[in-house]
Amino acid sequence: MSLFGERELRRVADEALRHATGDAAEAVVIARTGSLTRFANSAIHQNLVSREADVHVRVAVGKRVASLSTNRIDAEGLAKVAREASALARLAPENDRFPGIPEARPLAATASAFRDRTAAASAMDRAKAAKVICDASHAKGLRAAGFVSTDVQELAVANTKGVWAYAPNTVSEAQAAVLGDAGSSFGQRVALDFGDLDAEAVATEAVTKTLRAQRPRDFPVGAHEVVLEPYATRDLIGMLSGQLTGLAVEEGRSFMAGRFGEKVTGDFTLVDDTFDPLGVPRAFDFEGQPTERVTIIERGVAKDVVWDAGTARRARRAPTGHATPERTIPALPMSLRFEPGDKSREQLVKGIRRGVLVTRFWYVRWVHQLRTIVTGMTRDGTFAIENGEIAYPVKNFRFTDSIHGSLGTLKGIGSELRLIMPTEQFGLRAAWQRVPAVHLGAFTFTGATQY
């Protein structure tokens, strides 16, 4: 599916800004063609394509600010949204902490995150990739559920102070939970280029592991050594990302608050690096400001968090270019990389005499944010490790533990990073993480389920 294109997004932004009547205005245009072929019971049951474009107009009248959005991007719709945003801003009470709509700043060059082969992928291309996974599962008497997707996304930011930033990108993804009668497992791959998307690898990983996952046994709850597959590492790091912001520090919600320069967790390094060519590079944030590479944790020491203009000003420091379009979440790390170690997955497992291998987590939720205590379940492939070998499948656990506390027991880091992207946020798939498998010395399972 073709792009809307820079010219069209520029037209949308310019038209909206032309009708805004405040002291300053900003237009964020998000365009997306999302194509997702979903299967279950080894057959496609939902297959969709949607083509969408929205403009978010923010108008400032002094310290009075309002935001409106619409997907009506013809001239009349754009004039209407800009006029209404201007009128609403005038009605809004002053916010003395509003940092202003930012000036233009130079943007660094990044590698392109757009691939023609993803944009050109057809319904039949996706269906054939899905069929690879479905057929491989069916052949072994298993049932596959998951999707193959291609996304063509464009983000443009313009304001009346001279900002213009535009970036297209593509994402293709295949993921599958493969189910037997008494056990399941999971595989996932993300690639910018649909031609690089390895559906066969997803099938092999999930089918092989599912065959080993049948008839899980009981395993005692308690604190165990664990190997977390990259999917499980991502579930924890993704949850932690909300704590790694200037606002969380300001509000006293972050475990990093007041502890910069101190050792706060295990011996690992976490960076937000939008320039990582193996991620989904983009040079700017949702205010069109240059995004900087930020070292968040360096060998366990709290170094920094990410900042938008408002929280940075209040903390008397420079922003890092991580603004979101949602003012209640003013900044987020959206390009997290957990730096790799030197161990293969097998070596991580070898390091455990008795423990648990976790494929992925499910329904991870805060129990106590300040202590980063979360609870959740394991799912789709949980195994006992005995004497350095994956021994047998075990029934799924509930865990309740501190993220930075459990990472404080880190004993080993995998050498291979897996690119994973969460679902849509802010109208597009905006965030990504590259994460390894890890070996933790103690991870607390507080309950178990029946399967």
Next chain:
Amino acid sequence: MRRLVEGALVKNGRLETIDRGDTFGFAVRAIADGAWGFAASQVTTAAEMDRVAALAVELAKASAITKRADARLAPVKPAIAVWASPWRIDPFAVSQEERLGLLFMSEGALRGEPTHQRRGLRTTRAHYEIWREEKLFLSSEGSDIEQTFTEVGGGIIAEAVGEGELQIRSFPDGFRCQRQAGWEFLQDFDMPGNAPRIASEAVALLSAKTCPQDVRTTVVISANQMSLQVHESCGHPIELDRVYGSEAAFAGTSFLTPEKLGTFRYGSDKVNIRIDSTSPGGLGTFAYDDEGVPASEGWAVKDGIFTGYLMNREYAAQMGIASNGTMRADGWARVPLIRMTNVSLWHGDGGTLDDLIAGVDDGIYMDTNRSWSIDDRRLNFQFGTEVGWEIKNGKRGAMIKNPTYTGMTPEFWGSCDGVGGESSWFMWGTPNCGKGQPGQIGHTGHGASPARFRNVRVGVVK
């Protein structure tokens, strides 16, 4: 479909955000070669509609290369109808000044006493969301249904920080308090009047006793927390798409497999859970679902026995019955999914909250959700609430911080020995129910009374 949403947040005395979003578009869902396709667009020209319809058919034909059986739909009588949810005060007609005024007054009342600030009150918020969705459903079977949904939600939240603690209190129900109603819904809650109590409780929690660790005791659970308990441990497992594996990759499956229908003891005989898309004000109330099936009512659990599913036409056909009409899509660009309508814990004979507490010698009362998690078949759950109170000899005692409880769904509901009466029943909502790929957010209704459970495991926060 058109959706207009406005939200505002006042935080620490300032208008933090005021946002309004308007989105409009259409979709075509088609069966071709016995398989499904779906295409959507925001451009409503005739040429684009032709393109989208053709694309939906193309997608369906691509789907068919993996087909193992033809999609079949349970029959439904075509309907021509116009329906709108009722309200007394149109929220979009209330002046901006009045809408924001309620937030400033409520948030100001949270900060009210300067001593709160000194004692640890860090962040205070008041928010509202008003919502209107207009939907036209047309089918090749002859249905022509127009529906308009108006929703109002909001609340106040106080956060206190100190002594190594972060504590939260909210009213009426965190971010979840939402109804199909007019502006009167928020007015009637008296947020300014409740704000001083909420702020005081947030501060008091910093130095409150910690919840007893890993013990079994009797718990009495507030009505708003019960609404989420019902949502997670009954509403989701009765979704028939989960039962048949359609959501296995993400939302999961269900322990309530078909052979259990009509015989499985889900809970004690005190437990009655209703499926009802006709209840006034519920977030799951409508005239017709997104397959043109009329609203209905029935029981998911009757006298403790599992008796009913939430269905669509396709899975109803597999069971050889008529659909009870629960398909809803999150906006014009998403495929309809089986969604909870109003799945409600029906009121019992337990009287008031105080009556339920009076029946406890030693236990804990837990109020308002803070944390929620449940496994992908909906058996093992763990909830945390904002606040708890000891119960000693039938009376509410000292405040408890970080309360949590955990259990397995049928055992937990089996331990229910009291459900509050009609006077304590209220239609709560869940406006943040995630399901599907790509992700969709559903709005679901859950009436509930407070309830009492024996021998429940509490306290897992170290």
